[in-house]
Amino acid sequence: MLTTYAEGVHPVSRRPLGQLEAEVLAAVSAGGSIATAELLSRIPGDPAYTTINTILFRLHDKGLVTRERDGRQYxxxxxxxxxxxxxxxxxxxxxxxxxxxxxxxxxxxxLTSEEVAELRQILEHRGKPT
Structure with a gap:
């Protein structure tokens, strides 16, 4: 069965949930204390507010993020x-x-050439006293 789409309408591209969790964790890490609405602008692909909120609740349940009440939001x-x-x-x-x-x-x-250089440096110093 062939599915056609109206002009300008494309199927939604979805990323793996693990990738979205990683993106949310990185955004939280860069933001210090951050609310769901603030995270939306930092996550590429225009995810839904409820999706980001669900990811945050799961990350909290896993102990990867902490949360504190700030008015009506966390x-x-x-x-x-x-x-x-x-x-x-x-x-x-x-x-x-x-x-x-x-x-x-x-x-x-x-790896990029910069990442290779960093990896070489790390491996050269592995086990050496600091």
Whole structure:
């Protein structure tokens, strides 16, 4: 069955929920204490207010953000170290790969030259006393 769309109307492109959670976490991290309405302008793709609010409630339930009442709304703050959170997620994905060497190779292939230089510096200093 072929679906046609009226001129100028396109199907909504949806991103994976994990990606949206990551975008919301990054926006909360950059914003200090922030309300749902303020987050909307920081998330690309014009997500619905209710979608962002639902993500924030889930992140709160997971202990990743804290919230405090501010009138009729909540203000959210990051409750964890963002770098540690992302690193743990990356490590979890790598742990479950059947060929971690291939995954690492693919990962390095998409790094920018600046990211490669940062990674080299980190690896050179790994294990050395600071």
């Amino acid at each position: 203000r959210y703050r990051l409750a964890v170290d963002e770098a540690r959170l992302v690193a743990d997620r990356m490590h979890d994905h790598l742990r479950y790969a059947s060929d971690s060497s291939s995954v690492l190779s693919q990962f390095v292939e998409v």
